[in-house]
Amino acid sequence: MKNFDISSIFNKMADLLEIRGENPFRIRAYRKAAFNIESLGKDISLFSKEDLMNVPGIGSDLAGKIEEYLATGKIEAYERLKTQVPESLTELLGVPGLGPKTVALIYDRYRVKDIAELAKLAKEHKLLGLPGIKDKTEANIIKGIEMLQRASSRYPLGRALPVAREITAHLSEHAPVGRLDIAGSIRRWKETIGDIDIISTSRDPGAVMNTFTRMQGVREVLMKGPTKSSVVLKEGIQVDIRVVEEDSYGAALAYFTGSKAHNIRLREIAVRAGMKLNEYGIFREKDDKKLGGRTEEEIYEVLGLQYVPPELREDTGEVEAAAEYSLPRLLEPSDIRGDLHVHSDWSDGNMKLGELADVPLSMGYRYIAVTDHSKGLGVARGLNEERIMEQRKAIAALNRKLRGTRLLAGVEINIRSDGSLDFDEDVMKGFDIVVASVHSGFKQSGVRITERIVKAMRNPYVSIIGHPSGRLIGERDAYEVDMEKVIETAAETGTAIEINAYPLRLDLAEPYIRRARAKGVSLAIGTDSHNRGQFGNMAFGVSLARRGWLEKKDVLNTRDLKPLLATLSAKRRKKSS
DNA sequence: GCCGTTTTCGGCCCGACTGTTTTCAGTCG
Numbered sequence: 001m002k003n004f005d006i007s008s009i010f011n012k013m014a015d016l017l018e019i020r021g022e023n024p025f026r027i028r029a030y031r032k033a034a035f036n037i038e039s040l041g042k043d044i045s046l047f048s049k050e051d052l053m054n055v056p057g058i059g060s061d062l063a064g065k066i067e068e069y070l071a072t073g074k075i076e077a078y079e080r081l082k083t084q085v086p087e088s089l090t091e092l093l094g095v096p097g098l099g100p101k102t103v104a105l106i107y108d109r110y111r112v113k114d115i116a117e118l119a120k121l122a123k124e125h126k127l128l129g130l131p132g133i134k135d136k137t138e139a140n141i142i143k144g145i146e147m148l149q150r151a152s153s154r155y156p157l158g159r160a161l162p163v164a165r166e167i168t169a170h171l172s173e174h175a176p177v178g179r180l181d182i183a184g185s186i187r188r189w190k191e192t193i194g195d196i197d198i199i200s201t202s203r204d205p206g207a208v209m210n211t212f213t214r215m216q217g218v219r220e221v222l223m224k225g226p227t228k229s230s231v232v233l234k235e236g237i238q239v240d241i242r243v244v245e246e247d248s249y250g251a252a253l254a255y256f257t258g259s260k261a262h263n264i265r266l267r268e269i270a271v272r273a274g275m276k277l278n279e280y281g282i283f284r285e286k287d288d289k290k291l292g293g294r295t296e297e298e299i300y301e302v303l304g305l306q307y308v309p310p311e312l313r314e315d316t317g318e319v320e321a322a323a324e325y326s327l328p329r330l331l332e333p334s335d336i337r338g339d340l341h342v343h344s345d346w347s348d349g350n351m352k353l354g355e356l357a358d359v360p361l362s363m364g365y366r367y368i369a370v371t372d373h374s375k376g377l378g379v380a381r382g383l384n385e386e387r388i389m390e391q392r393k394a395i396a397a398l399n400r401k402l403r404g405t406r407l408l409a410g411v412e413i414n415i416r417s418d419g420s421l422d423f424d425e426d427v428m429k430g431f432d433i434v435v436a437s438v439h440s441g442f443k444q445s446g447v448r449i450t451e452r453i454v455k456a457m458r459n460p461y462v463s464i465i466g467h468p469s470g471r472l473i474g475e476r477d478a479y480e481v482d483m484e485k486v487i488e489t490a491a492e493t494g495t496a497i498e499i500n501a502y503p504l505r506l507d508l509a510e511p512y513i514r515r516a517r518a519k520g521v522s523l524a525i526g527t528d529s530h531n532r533g534q535f536g537n538m539a540f541g542v543s544l545a546r547r548g549w550l551e552k553k554d555v556l557n558t559r560d561l562k563p564l565l566a567t568l569s570a571k572r573r574k575k576s577s
Numbered sequence: 578g579c580c581g582t583t584t585t586c587g588g589c590c591c592g593a594c595t596g597t598t599t600t601c602a603g604t605c606g
Contacts, residue, residue: 025589029578059579099604225594267590278591
């Protein structure tokens with residue numbers, strides 16, 4: 001897809017225009033278009049000019065530039081811009097604290113072209129004496145360059161969330177906080193996190209700032225004001241805190257939860273209705289009368305919108321839906337009746353079947369599916385035909401003792417490199433449930449791996465495709481599978497697609513969940529638990545499903561035991577015929 | 578450069594903190 005190429009050119013153009021000091025609204029138009037192209041979810045090269053102009057933020061000029069790029073691989077205006085301002089200057093904008101004005105200033109004087117040259121100038125104190133630059137600014141530029149070179153860009157949610165919870169626990173205990181919440185992209189359960197945002201109320205905000213900036217694990221205090229501070233932790237994550245009045249708490253929580261794009265939409269609606277929205281509340285424009293802000297619900301109500309759950313606040317259609325009060329009734333954690341992807345110590349888990357039998361009760365479930373690896377996955381002690389038959393008997397014996405809950409006899413079967421499966425039909429037909437997953441040959445071509453997965457999905461006994469993209473966030477990219485084709489095949493065959501809730505997987509990714517939902521595909525949330533502590537990861541799976549706009553009916557394991565088994569065998573019959 | 582229940586011009590989201598000023602510009606989120 002050319003989407004990313006085009007959006008990154010528009011972003012670069014915005015940077016260059018900014019350094020040139022052009023009209024800020026023109027610059028914003030480029031950025032907005034870039035953002036919308038990235039979140040399009042469809043291949044932009046298939047768009048007609050009319051389609052393009054229907055994308056918000058794209059008018060006839062930008063549509064023309066996109067067409068020009070698709071036809072020629074170039075945008076003349078961009079090429080021209082690069083002859084006026086060196087493209088490499090845009091990397092200087094990445095230095096924290098360094099903006100377009102200062103970059104332009106330094107460039108005009110010294111013709112610096114990249115970060116290495118800038119660092120050299122700063123260390124030689126050549127920046128001193130430029131208008132507005134004294135020793136502190138120069139020191140900050142040096143510090144900013146170091147930070148940039150050290151920073152890993154985003155952190156997986158699964159790493160950031162525990163850190164954020166530790167900080168809020170510390171503040172609750174050691175600072176005079178009233179209300180206290182994690183906001184930002186963590187509250188939206190976005191899969192990766194740029195920084196941690198915390199907001200609170202307090203009778204003594206200064207004391208909260210002190211406790212916050214002196215926490216253990218703080219490497220550096222970036223700023224400290226009376227109500228707002230920022231620090232960088234030893235692991236490199238930036239944490240921002242903001243203390244607000246009780247009366248503004250809802251407005252502040254909404255503001256700092258974002259996303260930025262969602263907030264801007266809300267403010268535009270406010271302005272059009274003669275109101276003003278900021279982190280203190282929502283106000284009537286003419287006399288500044290406060291109309292709400294104590295709770296988030298108040299804000300949405302005053303704006304005439306349905307309350308938007310944090311997971312949906314991405315400006316991907318939720319504002320329009322909220323205006324019509326037609327948001328989906330999102331899946332709730334309490335809707336989950338069981339876990340469909342669990343390993344025992346028969347393969348690479350560490351729990352005995354007897355311990356697994358207790359899990360449904362402790363989690364409030366009706367069932368869990370025991371889905372150990374099959375023989376092809378040697379490293380995980382995958383089970384052969386003989387062992388799987390033995391395990392089935394052991395499960396059946398346990399089930400005879402269970403009241404109101406049940407272990408499902410399943411398998412996470414290996415999809416071999418040619419799309420065939422580890423077991424033959426006579427073994428397959430005895431499972432309650434079959435998760436089929438790719439565990440090897442990640443580097444196969446897109447065509448080949450897609451064919452491989454599609455072939456597995458056509459097997460009548462395969463109930464679910466496990467961790468469908470194979471990604472490990474921040475560690476391993478997804479294999480080159482054509483997910484659109486997988487979703488189509490799922491719709492056609494009735495195979496469910498897994499939402500793997502393991503925090504470093506979070507696989508299926510959210511845009512595809514929405515596509516799957518649109519096609520009527522059933523999704524199955526599984527934790528892929530290998531020990532007792534991992535069952536709680538269901539929360540990640542549920543939130544990811546919510547980000548994908550899923551309702552209870554879209555999720556396979558919201559069904560009670562009998563309807564679930566009936567659904568599974570109906571799908572099997574449909575596929576066989 | 579985009580956009581329109583203020584519709585083809587004249588708007589375009591809003592506030593805190595820092596470092597430089599001597600009332601504010603730049604940057605960030």
